[in-house]
Amino acid sequence: MGLVEVSVLIPAAGEGQRLGLGPKAFLKVGGKTLLEWTLSAFQEAAEVLVALPPGVEPPRGLRAVFLEGGPTRQASVARLLQAASLPLVLVHDVARPFVSRALVERVLSATRAQGAAVPVLPLPDTLIRPEGEAYGEVVPREALRQVQTPQGFFTALLREAHAYAEKRALSATDDAQLVRALGYPVALVEGERAAFKITYPEDLLLAEALARVWSA
Numbered sequence: 001m002g003l004v005e006v007s008v009l010i011p012a013a014g015e016g017q018r019l020g021l022g023p024k025a026f027l028k029v030g031g032k033t034l035l036e037w038t039l040s041a042f043q044e045a046a047e048v049l050v051a052l053p054p055g056v057e058p059p060r061g062l063r064a065v066f067l068e069g070g071p072t073r074q075a076s077v078a079r080l081l082q083a084a085s086l087p088l089v090l091v092h093d094v095a096r097p098f099v100s101r102a103l104v105e106r107v108l109s110a111t112r113a114q115g116a117a118v119p120v121l122p123l124p125d126t127l128i129r130p131e132g133e134a135y136g137e138v139v140p141r142e143a144l145r146q147v148q149t150p151q152g153f154f155t156a157l158l159r160e161a162h163a164y165a166e167k168r169a170l171s172a173t174d175d176a177q178l179v180r181a182l183g184y185p186v187a188l189v190e191g192e193r194a195a196f197k198i199t200y201p202e203d204l205l206l207a208e209a210l211a212r213v214w215s216a
């Protein structure tokens with residue numbers, strides 16, 4: 001895998017409020033922390049930078065540079081981005097521990113070609129806009145995609161996007177939004193269901209099951 005020119009940025013400074021078990025980076029699934037799972041997916045990267053919650057002691061023995069994160073995901077990524085030294089970045093949530101080589105390759109190859117790329121998946125359920133507590137208008141799911149990480153960018157482009165957002169006080173839940181706000185297109189590649197984000201307690205059951213069979 002060609003990760004020699006890539007800085008991998010791992011925002012891991014969240015509090016894990018919806019899960020309710022403390023910062024997810026240190027949560028164990030299948031005997032390994034989410035941070036360890038995530039790092040193992042990027043073993044061949046030339047540079048790996050991780051944002052941790054303020055005041056948290058960086059774990060020993062892991063091949064990564066640890067920085068203090070910010071109050072939001074966006075702020076944590078902005079800090080990691082400042083420290084990145086290579087021409088491409090992959091931004092990947094620590095909360096998505098099961099990321100395959102194939103997914104990383106797809107994102108990187110589109111990033112090299114187009115400057116910005118993210119993995120997406122179609123949605124399996126019927127989607128509605130509720131009217132109060134009642135069933136409301138159906139939103140055509142064919143028109144929608146859910147967005148995952150890793151998200152790949154030319155480093156200079158993502159820096160410009162974060163600077164633009166800071167200047168205009170834009171806030172975004174992912175990095176691709178900021179690049180788009182700057183006026184640049186972001187390519188879509190096929191995501192993977194296994195790269196789901198551990199967000200709610202029930203997600204841990206699926207994560208434990210996947211950990212038993214996972215080999216990237």
Ligand SMILES: Nc1ccn([C@@H]2O[C@H](COP(=O)(O)OP(=O)(O)OP(=O)(O)O)[C@@H](O)[C@H]2O)c(=O)n1
Nearest residue numbers: 011012013014015016017018071072073076094
């Ligand atoms: N200030 C923050 C907030 C979030 N993140 C990271 O952004 C990713 C996506 O966030 P999410 O899944 O929402 O994690 P948490 O913020 O930990 O969860 P919650 O919103 O439930 O508190 C996670 O890897 C999280 O660690 C971060 O680096 N810095």
Ligand SMILES: C[C@](O)(CO)[C@H](O)COP(=O)(O)O
Nearest residue numbers: 073093147148149173174197
């Ligand atoms: C970056 C992300 O995982 C893409 O789907 C998502 O936007 C993070 O959202 P969160 O609310 O910070 O979990």
